[in-house]
Amino acid sequence: MRFVLVDRITELEPGKSVAAEKTLSPQEELFEDHFPGFPVVPGVLLVEMMAQAAGKCLDAEQRSRGRAMLAQIRSASFREWVRPGETAEIRATVQRSQDSIATVRCRVQVAGRDACSAELLFAFVPRDRFAVDWRDPVMEEFLDTHGPKAPQEPQKR
Numbered sequence: 001m002r003f004v005l006v007d008r009i010t011e012l013e014p015g016k017s018v019a020a021e022k023t024l025s026p027q028e029e030l031f032e033d034h035f036p037g038f039p040v041v042p043g044v045l046l047v048e049m050m051a052q053a054a055g056k057c058l059d060a061e062q063r064s065r066g067r068a069m070l071a072q073i074r075s076a077s078f079r080e081w082v083r084p085g086e087t088a089e090i091r092a093t094v095q096r097s098q099d100s101i102a103t104v105r106c107r108v109q110v111a112g113r114d115a116c117s118a119e120l121l122f123a124f125v126p127r128d129r130f131a132v133d134w135r136d137p138v139m140e141e142f143l144d145t146h147g148p149k150a151p152q153e154p155q156k157r
Helices: 043-059 137-146
Strands: 008-013 017-023 067-078 087-097 101-110 113-125
Touching: 008 043, 008 137, 017 043, 043 067, 043 087, 043 101, 043 113, 043 137, 067 101
Parallel strands: none
Antiparallel strands: 008 017, 017 087, 067 113, 087 101, 101 113
16 A cells, blocks of 8 residues: 555645545455454544645645644544545645644545544654655646646735
């Protein structure tokens, strides 16, 4: 299993919100043990799906602070099982974003049912710590289809 837990981005407002999807194949080896006879997506993978989607939203802002990395799971709640082959619809909304940290509220739905939610805290790692040739194929596919969207300036009142 690759550890890319976002198949595609469906909506993106850089630094503000993201919608994405992930479907884990029933053939994934992890379902043999989690749980025999009643396979479900592990909660830790649901949290990682939310973290990866939220990280893409923060990174899409292209600020000089570095790449978003999950630093803390402030809360997580699981309500419904996510079964192999079901599509997890991931939504993340940035609550607070500063130079050193950001907090994001996330949720996963399956077929309109709330499966889980979390509040995640991100820290930022300098981009020069990552491989120079690192690419994000999920983000590239979204941008190829939808084009880049610059962050909007806050409206003055």
